[in-house]
Each structure stands twice: as C-alpha cells, then as structure tokens.
Amino acid sequence: MSDTIILEVARFNPEDGGEPSYQSFEVPLRPDWMVLDGLNHIKDQLDGSLAFRWSCRMGICGSCGMMVNGVPTLTCETLLMNYAPGPVRVAPLDHFPVVKDLVVDLDDFLAKLQKVRPWVVRKDDFKPAREFMQSPAQLEAFHQFSLCINCTLCYAACPVSGLDPDFIGPAAIALAHRYNLDSRDQGIEDRLDIVSQHEGIWDCTVVGECSVVCPKHVDPSLAIQQFKLTATKEWFKSFLLPRGKH
Amino acid sequence: MPQYTQYQPKEHRPKMSAYWYLDNWHYLRYALRESSSFFVAYFCVLTLVQLAALGTNATRYARFEAFMAHPAMIIVNAIALAFFLLHAITWFNLVPRVMMRQILARPTPDIISSAPNYLVWFGATIILALFITGVL
Amino acid sequence: METSSHDILIIGGGGAGLRAAIEIAEQDPGIDVAMVSKVYPMRSHTVSAEGGAAGVAGKDDTIDEHCYDTISGSDWLGDQDAIEFFCNEIPKELLRLEHWGCPWSREPDGRIAVRPFGGMKKMRTWFAADKTGFHMLHTLFQTSLKFNTIVRYDETFVTRLLVEDGAVRGVVAIELRTGKIRAIQAKAVIIATGGCGRVFPFTTNANICTGDGMALAYRAGAPLKDMEMVQYHPTGLPFTGILITEAARAEGGWLLNKDGYRFLQDYDLGKPTPAPVFRSMELGPRDRVSQAIFGEFEKGRAFHGPYGDYVHLDLRHLGEHKIESRLPMVRELCLKYENIDPVREPIPIRPVQHYMMGGVHTDIDARTPLPGLFAAGEAACVSINGANRLGSNSLGEILVFGARAGRSAVESARNASAANETAILAQARDEERRVEERFLRRTDGTEKITKLREEMQRAMEKGCGIYRERDSLAESANKIGELRERAGNLALDDHSRTFNTQLTSALELGYMLDVAEAIVHSALDREESRGAHQRRDFAKRDDQKYLAHSVAHRSADGPPRIEYLPVVITRWPPGERVYGR
Numbered sequence: 001m002s003d004t005i006i007l008e009v010a011r012f013n014p015e016d017g018g019e020p021s022y023q024s025f026e027v028p029l030r031p032d033w034m035v036l037d038g039l040n041h042i043k044d045q046l047d048g049s050l051a052f053r054w055s056c057r058m059g060i061c062g063s064c065g066m067m068v069n070g071v072p073t074l075t076c077e078t079l080l081m082n083y084a085p086g087p088v089r090v091a092p093l094d095h096f097p098v099v100k101d102l103v104v105d106l107d108d109f110l111a112k113l114q115k116v117r118p119w120v121v122r123k124d125d126f127k128p129a130r131e132f133m134q135s136p137a138q139l140e141a142f143h144q145f146s147l148c149i150n151c152t153l154c155y156a157a158c159p160v161s162g163l164d165p166d167f168i169g170p171a172a173i174a175l176a177h178r179y180n181l182d183s184r185d186q187g188i189e190d191r192l193d194i195v196s197q198h199e200g201i202w203d204c205t206v207v208g209e210c211s212v213v214c215p216k217h218v219d220p221s222l223a224i225q226q227f228k229l230t231a232t233k234e235w236f237k238s239f240l241l242p243r244g245k246h
Numbered sequence: 247m248p249q250y251t252q253y254q255p256k257e258h259r260p261k262m263s264a265y266w267y268l269d270n271w272h273y274l275r276y277a278l279r280e281s282s283s284f285f286v287a288y289f290c291v292l293t294l295v296q297l298a299a300l301g302t303n304a305t306r307y308a309r310f311e312a313f314m315a316h317p318a319m320i321i322v323n324a325i326a327l328a329f330f331l332l333h334a335i336t337w338f339n340l341v342p343r344v345m346m347r348q349i350l351a352r353p354t355p356d357i358i359s360s361a362p363n364y365l366v367w368f369g370a371t372i373i374l375a376l377f378i379t380g381v382l
Numbered sequence: 383m384e385t386s387s388h389d390i391l392i393i394g395g396g397g398a399g400l401r402a403a404i405e406i407a408e409q410d411p412g413i414d415v416a417m418v419s420k421v422y423p424m425r426s427h428t429v430s431a432e433g434g435a436a437g438v439a440g441k442d443d444t445i446d447e448h449c450y451d452t453i454s455g456s457d458w459l460g461d462q463d464a465i466e467f468f469c470n471e472i473p474k475e476l477l478r479l480e481h482w483g484c485p486w487s488r489e490p491d492g493r494i495a496v497r498p499f500g501g502m503k504k505m506r507t508w509f510a511a512d513k514t515g516f517h518m519l520h521t522l523f524q525t526s527l528k529f530n531t532i533v534r535y536d537e538t539f540v541t542r543l544l545v546e547d548g549a550v551r552g553v554v555a556i557e558l559r560t561g562k563i564r565a566i567q568a569k570a571v572i573i574a575t576g577g578c579g580r581v582f583p584f585t586t587n588a589n590i591c592t593g594d595g596m597a598l599a600y601r602a603g604a605p606l607k608d609m610e611m612v613q614y615h616p617t618g619l620p621f622t623g624i625l626i627t628e629a630a631r632a633e634g635g636w637l638l639n640k641d642g643y644r645f646l647q648d649y650d651l652g653k654p655t656p657a658p659v660f661r662s663m664e665l666g667p668r669d670r671v672s673q674a675i676f677g678e679f680e681k682g683r684a685f686h687g688p689y690g691d692y693v694h695l696d697l698r699h700l701g702e703h704k705i706e707s708r709l710p711m712v713r714e715l716c717l718k719y720e721n722i723d724p725v726r727e728p729i730p731i732r733p734v735q736h737y738m739m740g741g742v743h744t745d746i747d748a749r750t751p752l753p754g755l756f757a758a759g760e761a762a763c764v765s766i767n768g769a770n771r772l773g774s775n776s777l778g779e780i781l782v783f784g785a786r787a788g789r790s791a792v793e794s795a796r797n798a799s800a801a802n803e804t805a806i807l808a809q810a811r812d813e814e815r816r817v818e819e820r821f822l823r824r825t826d827g828t829e830k831i832t833k834l835r836e837e838m839q840r841a842m843e844k845g846c847g848i849y850r851e852r853d854s855l856a857e858s859a860n861k862i863g864e865l866r867e868r869a870g871n872l873a874l875d876d877h878s879r880t881f882n883t884q885l886t887s888a889l890e891l892g893y894m895l896d897v898a899e900a901i902v903h904s905a906l907d908r909e910e911s912r913g914a915h916q917r918r919d920f921a922k923r924d925d926q927k928y929l930a931h932s933v934a935h936r937s938a939d940g941p942p943r944i945e946y947l948p949v950v951i952t953r954w955p956p957g958e959r960v961y962g963r
Contacts, residue, residue, distance in 0.1 A: 014256040015878045032621055032719075044832040048884045049876035053421075055588040058624045058715060060516055061425045070270070077718050097257035099559055100881040105257055106422065110536070118524040120483040131480045133492030139485060146485050146517065150424050159273060162262045175524075182483060206340060207276045225340065252879060253562045 005029040005080060006087035007038050009050065012098050020098070022089070023047075029084060035075040036064055039090065039102075052102035059215060062149035065156070066102055067091040072153035072213045093156040109152055112168050116176035116195055121187025138183040145178035145223050147216045154210035154220050166199040170210035170220030173201060177223040180230065188230070196231040204228075282333035285326040338363040383814055384564045385807065388416040388533065389795040390788075391552060391568035393540050393595055395423030397515070397777065398759030399574035400522040401475075401784030402791070407529035409792050418535040418555055418566065420590060420886065423523045427576050427588040428780065431515020432627035432711060434507035435777035437472040439496050443504040445469045452775060453954050455501040455667050456739075456768025457913035458929065459608065461950040464746045464764045468775075468782050475781035476508050484521040485510050487708075497708075498632045499774045501667035501961075503660050507774040512627050512711045518777060535566070539886050540594065542813045543571065543602040543755070546806050549798075550602065550754035554813040558886070561879025563817060565810035569798035570754050570791040573599055573742055574784065577760040578897045580890075582735040582846075583839035586618055586625040595761040597893035599742040600900065604750040605933045607763040607947070609897070610905035610915050611739035613771055614672040614848050618734025620689040622719050626712055626731055628773040630697055631664035633708050637675070638694040638728065639683040645693075649674035652962020662962035669770040669914045670961065672733040676848045687730065694728035701725075733848060737776060739767040739914065740904070743933055743947075748787035754794060758787040765931060768949075769913020820870075821885050827873035831887050834872075835894070838865050842898055846905050851918040855906040859941065862902055866895045900934040900942055907944045908932055925956050 004026050012020040025046055027038040036054055043050050054064040059077040066075050069089050080088070096104035154170035155161045161169050176195050180188045195201055204224045211221040250256045263269070267277035299310040313319060342359035376382045390406055392399045395417055406415045419426070438448050448469040453460055480486055480494065487495045487509050499507040510517040526532055537558040544552040544567070552567035575595025579587025600606050616637070617626040631637070634657065639645045644654045644663065651670060652662035659665065666674075675693055678684045684691040697705055697712070702725045705713055709724075716724050741763035748756045748764070759780040766779060838861075845858025869892055876884040910924035911917050930946035937943055 012258050013878055014250045014258070014880055017250065020258050020260075043883075047875060048831070048887075049878070051876075051881045051883050053425075055421060055425050055590045056427065056430050057589065057622065058430060059718065060513070060711075061421075061427075061429050061588060063421065063425050094260070095262075097259045099255060099257055100878075103881050105255075105559070110422065113524075114527045117528075119528045120481065120525075128481070131477060131486075131494050134488055135492045136488050136490060138492075139488050143485055146520075147513075149429075149516070150422075159262070159266055159276075162266065179483065182485075184481070184483060205276070205280065207272065209270075209272045209276075212272060253560045255560050255880065 002085055003029055005038070005084060007042065008087050008089045009039070009042065009102070010091040011050075011101055013049075013100055024087065029080055031081060033080045035066075035068055035073070035078050035080050035083075035088065035090065038080050038088075039075065050102075051100045060149060062151035065093055065151040065153045067094055067156065072156040074151055074153065074215045077215065093152060095156055095158070095162040096152070106152065108165070109150075109155065109169070109172075112172040113150070113175065116168065116172050117187055117191055118175045118179055120179065120182065120185050121190060123186040132184045134183050141183075142178050142181035145174050145181065145218060148174055148178075148218045148220075149216055151215065153213045153215065157209040157213040159207055159209075160203055160205060164199070164203055167203045168195060168200045170224065173204075173227060174218055174220040174223035177227050180227070192231055192234055195227060201227045201231060278329070279332060279336045282329040285329035286333055288326055289330060334367070338367075383807075383811060384562055385567065385810070386564065387552070387567035389414045389568065390416070390570045390572065390791045391566055392417040392572045392574055393419075393553065393598070394426070394574035394576060394759070394761070395419030395421070395523075395534070395536070396426030396574060396576055396759065397428035397519055397522060397780035398761075398784035398787070399423070399426075399572070400519070400526050401781050402572050402574060402758060402788035403532050404522065404526055404529065405785040405788030406792055407526075407531050409789065411531055413531070413792060413795065414533070415531060416533040416535060416566065416568070418538045418540060418553065420537065420539045420558070420594070422536050423526070423534070424520055425590075426519060427591050428515045428519040428777075430586070430588060430625065431518070431777055432512045432625060433499060433629035433632070434497060434509030434514045434774045435472070435476055435518070435781075436499060436502060436507045436772070436774040437476040437778060438469065438506050439473060439494060439508065440505060443506055447503050448506060450954060451502050451661070452766060452772055453768075454957070454959050455770055455772040456766070457770055457923065457959060458925070458951075458954075458956040459611070459768030459912060459931070459949055460766050461746070461764065462952040462954055463950050465766045466952065467746055468766045468779065471782040472778040475778065475785065479518060479521060479781065482521050482525045485517055487511060497629060498658060498660060498665060499772070500628050500631065500665050500671070501661060501772040502665075502774070507632070509629065511707075512629050512709050515777060535564075538564070539889065540598060541817055541889060543598050544806050544809050545602050545752070546802055546809065548753060550752055551801050551806050554810045556817070556885070558881050561882060563814045565807060567801065567803070567806060569795040569801075570756065572748075572787045572791050573755065573757040573761050574759050574787070575761045577738045578894060579735050579738075581838065581894045581898045581901065582842050583836075584618070584623050584843065585735040586615055586623055587735070592890040592894050593897035594890065594893045595757065596742055596900075597896040599750060599752070599755060599757065600896055600934075600936050602752060602755070603936070604752040604755055605743045605935045606740060606897070606900045606904075607743035607931050607933050608740035608765055608768070608904070609738070609900040609934055610846070610908050610932060611767070611769050611913060612735060612846060612901065613668055613737035613739060613914050614733040615668055615736035616671040616675055616733050617695050617729075617731040618736075619715070619719055620687055620692050620730055620732055623734045624715055624719055625734070625736065626695060626715070626729060627709070628668070630695060630709055630712050632658060633697075633704060634658050634700050635664060636696045636699075637664055637671070638696050639678045640685050640693070641683065645678050645683065646671065646674050649677060650962070659962075666961045667770055667772060667959075668736075672848055673916060675733050685730065690732060692730040692732045695731045696728040697724045698726065698728065737771055739763065739765065739769065739771050740901070743931075747790045748783050749790055754798065756787040756791050756794075758783040763931075769915060821872070821874055821888055822877055822879075822882075824874070825877075827871050829868045829871045829873060831872060831884070831891055834865050834869055835891055838862065838891075838895060838898055841865075842901070845902055849916050849918055850905055852906065855902060859899075859902045859906060862895060862898050863941070866899065869895055896936070900936075903941050904932045904934050904944060929956060
C-alpha cells in the first residue's frame with residue numbers, strides 16, 4: 001500500500017480573476033490522519049494560501065464540513081484511509097456561495113436560524129424561583145434535536161436547498177422543532193407562522209438525505225415531518241374551532 | 247462572472263445540474279419515488295376505465311380484458327406495479343418518521359410504527375384474493 | 383477605512399462574550415452593544431467543554447463548602463473574596479441558563495441532576511450529558527438571537543486595541559470575507575477571547591485558542607496575571623490531544639498503569655474503593671492527578687506508544703448503559719479517534735495542556751487596570767482559579783464574570799467622556815498600514831509561520847511542562863525571545879484580501895509569542911512549587927514569598943517586568959491540601 005494519497009482540492013480565489021478549479025496535492029497517508037490533517041499538511045507544508053475553516057478537530061464545533069468525493073462530510077472526523085488509494089476530491093459544501101477555496105458563505109444560514117425564533121418563548125409572566133421541572137422523558141422528547149452543531153452538511157445534502165435558496169432548510173427547522181417540543185417553551189404558534197410557510201416545512205419533499213449525512217444523528221428529516229403533522233393538526237384545530245385558539 | 251473589486255466579495259455560485267437526481271443513489275431513489283405518483287394515477291384511471299366497461303355491457307368488458315391481456319399491456323402494468331409497490335413501501339416506511347416516536351418514554355422501534363399499515367395491506371390483499379378465487 | 387461606533391464592544395463570541403452581550407441587552411435595550419468574533423459564535427471553544435458546571439444545588443451542600451474546595455484546589459492562590467462572590471452567584475446563573483432552555487440532565491422527578499467532580503466535596507456539578515459546553519454555548523447563542531440590539535461582526539479578526547488618553551476606545555479588525563480593515567470604536571471593550579492552548583504542541587484546545595485577547599490587552603498596557611499557572615488535564619487521547627472528560631472518572635472510571643494497578647494510591651490521593659469517593663483517588667484535583675501520571679511515566683510503569691507514554695482510563699465496569707446515558711461523547715470520541723469502544727476496552731490517555739488559570743489581570747468586577755477595558759472567562763484572571771482550577775468551575779466562571787463584565791461595561795460606557803475621534807482614527811490608520819506593510823504587501827520575508835510555531839511549541843513543552851526548572855525555563859525564554867525577533871520577518875504565500883487565513887495565522891503567531899513570553903518569564907520568576915506550577919529546583923510551597931499573584935507587564939524591548947500582588951485571604955488561612963485522607 002502506498003504511504004501517500006492524492007488530494008484534489010477545489011481552488012477559487014475571486015481576486016485573481018480565475019474560475020474555480022482543482023489542484024492536486026500529494027499528502028502522507030497515515031492510519032490516524034483525518035481528511036482535515038491532510039488539508040493542514042497542505043496548508044502548513046505545501047501551499048499556505050489554501051483557505052478552509054476548522055477549529056475544534058473533535059467533531060463538535062461544526063466548522064470543517066466539506067464535500068469529500070461528492071458527499072457532505074465533517075473532515076475532522078473522517079479518516080483519510082477510508083478513501084485509499086485515492087485520489088480524494090475535496091470541495092466546498094454544495095448549495096452555498098463560495099467565498100474562497102473551501103470556504104462558503106454562511107450568512108444566509110445564520111439569518112434562517114434566527115428567523116425560526118430558536119429560544120424559549122414564554123407567553124405568561126411565570127418566572128420560577130427555581131428550575132422548571134422537566135422529567136427525563138420530557139427531556140428525551142426534544143434532546144435529539146438539540147444536538148445540531150450547525151455544520152450545515154444537511155443543506156449541502158438537500159436538493160431542495162439547492163433548487164430553492166429560500167427554503168428554511170433542515171437544521172433551522174429541526175431547531176424550531178426542538179423548542180416546540182421543549183416542555184418549557186410556549187412559542188409554538190409564533191414558530192408555526194414562520195415555519196409552516198411554503199419556504200418552510202412544505203418545501204420539503206422528504207428526500208431524507210439530510211438525515212443520512214447528519215454527523216450527530218439529529219435526523220432533521222424526522223423533525224420536518226413531525227412539524228408537518230403538528231402544523232396540519234393546528235390548521236384543522238383553527239379551522240374547526242376558530243375561537244379555540246389558546 | 248463579474249470583476250473582483252477590492253473589499254467587495256465576488257462569490258462563486260455553482261449552479262445545480264439539470265440532472266442532479268443522477269448525482270447519487272439517494273437522489274435517484276427519491277426521483278423514482280416521486281415519479282411513482284404518475285403510475286399511481288395511471289392505475290386509478292385504469293380502474294375507472296375498467297368500472298366503466300363493466301357498467302356498459304359484457305362485450306365491452308370482454309374487449310377490455312382482451313386489451314389487458316396484450317403482452318405490451320402486461321409489461322406496462324408490471325412496471326406500474328413495481329412503481330406502485332415502491333410508492334406504498336416508501337410511504338409506509340416513512341410513518342415512523344412522523345408519528346409514534348415514543349411509547350412509555352422509550353423510543354419506538356421503526357417496525358412497530360410501520361407494522362399497522364402492512365397488516366392492513368396484507369389483510370386487504372387476502373380478502374380480495376378470497377373474493378377473486380371465489381371462496382367468499 | 384470603514385469606521386463604526388458602539389457603546390460597548392465585546393471581543394469573542396464564546397460563553398463569556400455571549401453572556402456579557404445578553405446581560406448588557408437585558409440591562410438596557412438603549413445600549414448599542416456589538417460583538418466581534420473571529421469565528422461564528424457557535425464555533426467558539428466553549429463548545430468543547432464536556433463535564434459540567436459546578437453550582438451548589440443540593441440541600442446537603444453549602445456555598446462555604448464550594449468556596450473551600452475551590453480555595454484548597456487553587457493551592458490558596460485564589461482570591462477568596464472573588465471565590466465567595468463566584469460561589470454565591472453561580473447557582474443563579476445556572477438556573478438562568480435553565481430558564482433559557484439549556485437541556486440540563488434531570489433526576490427522575492424533574493429536578494436538575496448533579497454529578498461529583500474532581501476536588502469537590504459534594505455532588506454539585508450540573509451537566510447536560512457530557513456535552514455541557516456545547517449545550518451551554520448553543521443555548522447562549524440562540525438566546526442572544528432574541529435581542530436585535532446586539533450587533534455582530536462575525537468572522538472578524540481583531541488586530542489591535544485603540545487606546546487614547548489612557549483609555550481603551552475600540553479596536554481595529556479585519557473582516558475576513560472581504561479583507562476590509564475596520565475601525566470599530568466603543569466606549570468600553572470586553573475581552574472574552576478564551577485561552578491560548580495552541581502555544582503548546584499537545585493541547586485539548588481548538589485551533590482558535592491562540593491567546594488573542596490576552597496579547598491584545600498585554601500590548602495595550604494591561605498586565606497578565608499568574609501566567610505560569612498552566613493546567614494539564616490528566617486524560618487526553620494520545621496524538622490528537624482530544625479531551626476525555628473528568629466526568630468519566632466522576633462516574634466511576636479508574637486510572638490504571640501498565641500492571642492494571644490504580645496507581646493514584648501511591649501519590650497521597652487516598653485508598654482505592656470500588657465506588658468513587660469525593661476528593662479522593664480519581665476524584666483528586668487535576669494538577670495532582672496529572673503529576674501522578676507523569677510520575678508513572680518516570681517510573682517506567684506506563685505503556686509506550688507511538689505518541690509517547692500513556693496509562694489507561696478504564697470505564698468497562700460502568701457498563702454500556704451508564705456509558706451511553708452519561709458519557710455518550712466519550713464513547714463517540716474513542717470510537718472515532720482511537721477506534722476503541724470504552725465499553726469493552728480501556729482508553730489510552732496522557733496528560734494534556736488544557737486551561738490557563740492566568741490571564742488578563744482583572745478585579746472582582748472584571749475591570750482591568752486599563753480604563754475602558756474589561757475581561758472575562760479564560761482570557762481573564764480574577765482570580766478564582768489560583769494555581770489550579772477545579773474541573774467544572776470554568777463553565778461557571780464564564781457565566782458569572784461574563785455577566786459581571788457586562789454590568790461593569792454598561793456603567794463605564796455611561797460615564798465615559800467624549801472621545802478624541804481624530805486621534806483614534808489616526809491610530810487605526812497606523813494599524814492598517816502596519817498590517818499591510820508587514821504582512822499583506824511584504825514579499826521579502828524569509829521565515830515560515832509553521833516552522834516558528836513548531837519551534838515555539840517545542841520550547842514551551844520543554845520549559846513549561848508539568849515539571850519545570852531554572853535551566854530549561856531560561857533556555858525556553860531565550861528561544862521565545864529569538865522567535866519573537868524572527869517573527870518580524872515572516873513570509874506569506876497569500877497576499878489576497880479575501881479570507882486570508884495565512885494572514886490570520888501570522889497575526890495569531892505574534893499573539894502566541896507574546897503570551898508565551900509572559901508564561902515562561904512568570905514561571906521562571908516563581909521560585910516555589912504551587913498547584914500546577916511544579917519546580918524541580920524549588921519543590922516546596924513558599925507562602926512567605928509567593929502567597930501572591932505574579933503580574934507581568936510588557937516592556938517595549940526585552941522580557942516582561944514581573945511584579946507580585948498579595949492574594950486576598952478572608953476566612954480560609956493557607957493550609958495543607960489534603961486529598962483522600
């Protein structure tokens with residue numbers, strides 16, 4: 001087995017007027033190296049101008065998502081060995097505008113995150129002197145959806161996000177759902193108004209790929225389908241009991 | 247592409263290919279599942295035609311039967327059936343994606359959520375089969 | 383040059399920065415508060431904290447006991463007034479986070495669950511499985527989105543503090559996406575940039591932990607306190623340095639040497655018992671446990687691996703259910719990065735640089751000596767951590783002192799006098815010129831960033847490891863001095879404006895070298911052994927001379943000037959640190 005591997009890395013620098021292209025680098029293939037270690041080898045030893053984001057290198061900060069051989073991947077927790085003998089193609093995440101090399105523009109994603117009101121909304125003035133009681137079962141009800149690290153792999157995997165840039169998208173809807181399911185929250189109506197729009201849950205056609213690529217097993221697809229059910233129930237309720245709004 | 251001006255980001259916005267659904271198996275399976283609706287509609291129309299023939303007279307129904315026995319129609323219907331099954335199975339399997347996540351604070355195995363659909367399906371199939379074979 | 387101005391500017395978008403921002407927005411919606419961070423806030427290193435946050439919760443626990451644990455944990459170098467304030471505030475802060483939606487783990491009846499932690503006499507560590515930092519950071523970030531008054535400059539890299547007439551008046555920063563250099567003015571500035579673990583080669587810290595805020599303050603004239611106090615966490619994965627939380631030991635994990643022996647009993651940390659006992663054995667403080675592991679290395683009772691010696695952290699007897707429910711991330715990390723399952727195999731671990739007890743010198747109100755400048759979190763040194771921080775006190779610290787910094791900054795911004803804008807902007811233009819001439823346009827540099835960084839890290843490991851002595855410290859000090867000179871001659875491949883991460887690496891190297899210099903000289907100067915600072919040549923604690931904080935002032939040329947500031951002692955006179963007996 002060869003002790004090196006070829007990384008074909010997407011390059012794009014808006015300042016040199018060039019079009020996006022791929023550049024090949026030969027990097028050591030070590031058994032405990034992740035794809036990110038390969039990229040860092042390039043940056044440290046071969047070409048310091050390569051731009052990419054990374055930070056925690058332990059799969060929790062969500063910075064280093066990229067397309068690896070066409071699949072949205074967290075590069076800090078994916079072994080280079082998995083792609084031997086190579087070559088491995090590393091590109092910026094699909095469905096996002098590219099700023100430079102492997103860096104994509106996330107402003108739109110952050111705006112969507114804020115739009116779904118991801119915080120505890122209280123309609124009453126109840127301010128308990130101690131904690132809200134929450135049973136382990138109530139915690140379990142939303143816990144999975146609170147594990148999203150905002151790596152945006154799900155957006156890169158979702159063809160709807162690519163076709164309709166206005167789609168609020170998997171991670172943001174999953175986050176809205178996380179607060180809806182939290183026993184401490186009373187903001188479901190506010191979020192329904194925002195998320196049960198066409199660009200919200202109804203844009204999702206259940207491709208399911210978001211849940212496949214999610215490195216934290218959040219299952220955003222599940223969140224969206226459950227949200228659809230909630231929205232439908234609420235719609236029927238408001239239709240049948242117009243004054244029944246609480 | 248526009249020219250770069252200093253301090254003004256000039257982002258590259260890749261366009262999705264018109265053939266994006268061929269990009270990977272999951273997308274392709276999705277595209278097939280979506281197109282299965284066409285065959286579901288086809289079956290509905292076919293059933294209506296069959297009912298209309300049945301309601302007109304025996305000759306007309308015999309002609310319908312002869313038409314259905316044509317090898318080309320058998321192939322078409324076999325393909326339609328395959329898509330119909332794909333349609334039914336994918337949607338049945340999606341049930342656990344929307345409901346019955348938890349029974350008694352433990353996550354419900356997917357199979358338990360999907361099972362009622364399959365049970366109803368097989369039950370209905372058996373009753374129909376009994377009808378057709380004349381047992382009922 | 384683009385300019386903007388705000389009442390208060392926060393540098394850093396981690397736990398402390400976000401807590402400060404929310405505090406300010408809640409205090410007064412009329413205050414214009416901005417936050418500048420070199421990464422999106424939810425990428426900040428708070429995200430990596432695992433075990434939990436300590437705050438008195440149970441009926442059998444008292445604030446005084448938390449104080450005592452923290453003080454003895456600090457080897458009496460913590461300021462007792464600050465510690466008392468901290469221990470009083472933290473339960474309220476943790477409760478506030480609960481009201482904001484933090485998914486704390488629960489007891490069957492719905493109350494907050496607490497777990498034991500190293501060096502703590504009672505169960506008082508609140509936790510969200512073993513992703514406490516992640517959940518706290520995301521809860522804070524998401525809650526901050528509620529406030530439209532908080533302006534964010536995401537992915538914006540601060541290069542300098544603007545100081546006019548003796549007071550801090552804003553910053554110069556590079557907007558990474560465009561390369562635009564901005565002057566952001568403010569009446570008060572809060573530093574919440576976290577630690578500087580990347581000064582060391584083997585660290586749990588993220589790539590972004592480069593001591594930016596410490597160096598910014600230090601260059602602007604605020605001193606750095608207790609910088610020699612560097613915490614080594616006992617349990618890091620070899621090669622990557624990824625942290626295996628102390629909660630693994632709190633839940634009952636054992637440390638074993640190559641003979642399968644619970645060696646901590648040989649280091650005055652108590653007798654082994656099957657179930658964990660507070661302040662004993664594996665629940666000892668981090669400094670003592672790390673030193674014990676190092677002792678096993680020296681005695682040849684450790685395993686030898688490709689990345690150095692290691693010992694075992696054994697969780698097998700906890701069973702799959704407990705590991706999966708209490709320590710899911712430990713399992714996930716071991717499977718991904720070591721290809722072992724802790725349910726079936728012991729985890730190889732070695733001590734790893736983890737935390738800086740030292741930081742920008744502040745008082746109990748998060749004020750630095752420089753008017754208009756505040757600091758909180760790991761970047762700051764109040765000090766509640768003294769010579770050794772107890773696990774689960776840092777997540778509390780970012781909340782308590784983040785909020786405190788917010789309140790102090792509001793007061794300061796309200797009373798700030800009018801600024802001399804012309805002079806401030808002239809300074810900002812000087813800084814813009816420096817960045818362009820020294821880095822962006824320069825083509826005749828010869829030194830490689832990577833090489834200098836590696837040499838610095840090697841020097842720091844050699845001089846400022848778990849055990850230190852004069853000769854190696856002096857050698858490291860010389861090396862750092864040499865590297866600082868050479869860093870003036872960096873060669874960059876990337877001269878573009880757009881997202882130039884090589885430029886930020888170069889600037890970060892400069893910050894790290896400044897911080898490294900403060901660390902190594904503070905360590906050289908403290909001729910005693912206390913907490914995390916262990917000198918082979920001065921093995922005893924010396925309360926006569928060193929019951930005091932080291933305070934390093936930067937000098938224009940040459941090494942820093944080190945002064946000492948007495949520790950605040952209120953009710954707990956210095957005594958022996960007793961664990962396990």
